[in-house]
Amino acid sequence: MxxxxxxxxxxxxxxxxxxxxxxxxxxxxxxxxxxxxxxxxxxxxxxxxxxxxxxxxxxxxxxxxxxxxxxxxxxxxxxxxxxxxxxxxxxxxxxxxxxxxxxxxxxxxxxxxxxxxxxxxxxxxxxxxxxxxxxxxxxxxxxxxxxxxxGRPLIMEKRLVRTGDSTVSILEIARTTMRPDTVKYLHFNQLGLASVPEVVYRFPNLEELDLSKNKLTKLDARITADIPSLRRLNLLYNQIGNDSVFIAKKTDLRALTLQGNKLTHIPAAVRNCKKLESLWMGNNNLTELNIKPLRGLRRLNDLNLYNAGLTALPRQIRKLKHVTVLDLYYNQLTELPRQIGRMKRLEQLAVANNKLTALPAQLARLKKLNTLFVHHNKLSQLPDQFAKLASLRTLDIGYNQFSNVPDVLLRLGTLESVDISNNNLQTLPTSLIGLKNLKKFYIRSNPLTSNDAKSGPYAQLIEALETNKTEVFY
Structure with a gap:
């Protein structure tokens, strides 16, 4: 009553x-x-x-x-x-x-x-x-x-000045150095730059150029054309908009960061980076995920779309067969296309902080998947097919709507870390002891841990897990 x-x-x-x-x-x-x-x-x-x-x-x-x-x-x-x-x-x-x-x-x-x-x-x-x-x-x-x-917390507001061998972080030093051939890393971040300084073209062996947190509105093709040695280009948090990204056709660029600009789609010029391995496009406002500029990038393994404003993923995402790390944190996704299960090389998938109510069973086809972050969604169950995820070691399903530990989780013997905090767990199954590789188990902020779990009905189970060298966080 x-x-x-x-x-x-x-x-x-x-x-x-x-x-x-x-x-x-x-x-x-x-x-x-x-x-x-x-x-x-x-x-x-x-x-x-x-x-x-x-x-x-x-x-x-x-x-x-x-x-x-x-x-x-x-x-x-x-x-x-x-x-x-x-x-x-x-x-x-x-x-x-x-x-x-x-x-x-x-x-x-x-x-x-x-x-x-x-x-x-x-x-x-x-x-x-x-x-x-x-x-x-x-x-x-x-x-x-x-x-x-x-938003995403900014750890440091003060300008970070990097030092070290082959590194220059001060414009005046860049202008006056007598050995520009020895410089490999230029860090001109947080200088209020509205254009790329002419001095960057002094360095014939430059490998990394950091222009983050400035006021740039354009990426000129000259950077990749006149600095053929450039491997990493960081344009994080500038004001670059659509139709303002130009990249030379013959470039050896391996990592490109365009996070936090004013882009609504992946720039077409990205297709020129045939050797690109890492592309970060998060913190923009993408109206859609246009796969076409990425399809010819056979070395692309790291795609970051954190807080990119996405409401859906295209079926063509299956074309990204070389991607091993896909970050989709903080978007507005209500579902994942089943074609994501055809990204055969995917090892790490992060779809936390979205609006997912279910996960496609086709994710079980990802034989190399070892890390899955789906916390802060609206999930209440996992597909039975997930038992086929033979490489899965880290699973975070916290901040969802699980009332029980999913049965399929108990069949994933490779799991090393499981987080099911902030759900609605009422019970813990004794079969958890069967997860011999489990090293960390998080069950904080659930009804069953509202009091001291070590003095409740699951005290013996928790002690048994700890005896098996599993750390239990409650």
Missing amino acids: QTRRLSLLIALFFSLAAHAQVTVLLRADTAKYGISPAQLDATYLPLSQLVSGMNEEQRAAMYKVRSEFDRSRYAFIESQGPLPGYGFSYVATEYVRANGAVEWVLISTNGIVSDKLLQELMGRLTAFYNKNNFPVAVSKPFQTMYRTSY
Whole structure:
């Protein structure tokens, strides 16, 4: 009866139309507004304390709606517009009334954050909380905390000046060096450059040119034509747009980074890089993934499409038969084409932070696949065919909707690391002991770990796993 009452109350609060106005502000600014975090902490009890007084079914229901609320918040923030190419991580504490209305949200950021990005995030959070109640009903006001990021966190804002043999990072030194033939690496990152400095053409043996985080609007063909020794070109976070990428037909370029520019498709000129091994196109806003420029690149093994704005993958992705590493983090994919199973050399596939509800059974054809990241999606099961993934060593299915450890996972004897944290696990199968190669097993933030798992019903199983030299994180 108590569980049924809780479910009815949750449904009621999902349907509420009126919401209290929320205040979202920096924890560092609380004094300015006369807010006392200590007083808030005394008034709003930690959610974990309130949950501890519930029975097992109630706790399971509570953790489930908490997970759903987290997902809806993330989805809302994404729906308000593109995430920043590089952003920041932060910690947020929600102070919630007993009726589920979020009243205060205090933010603590990590690193240097621009006012523009901070106001953008706080605006999106405010809009979300003003439209959405926390879907729980409890007897007292409570607080809950989460850690996440807005865009991809930028670890270092200060200019990174690289040093070492055959390396030049300062323009004046590049202009005055008496031995340009000894220089192999030029790092002109974060200099505010609007055009490529003429001095780069002084170096006949240049192998790597870093022009990241400048203000370039064009990649001129002269760079690849007049520097035939160039192997790696980094144009990360510039302002290069469509029809502004030109590459000489005869180039020995092996790695090209065009991340964080203003591109909506893979430039046609990329097809000229016949020896290209690595292409990074993430943090753009690709309207589609046009495979044609890539089809003739028989050495391309690393394709990065992180946060590229993709909503779908074309069936022609099967043409990328030489790719071994495919990064599709932080896109808007709702499904994967079955043809992805024909990328025969694929070893690492990352499709985390998308909107997938299922994975195609054809992924089981990837005989060389050793790493699969699918966390932060909407999965509740894995295809039985995955038992054929004879090389799979790392599997991350955290932040999904699994209620049980998938049966097929227990047949993957090659697994060394499994992460199934932040799901809705109620039980652990004893057959986990059969995974003899398992070294790390993550089950954090599931209903079965709401209390100390080592004193619960699975204490013996966890001890048995640890005896088999499996680290269990709960």
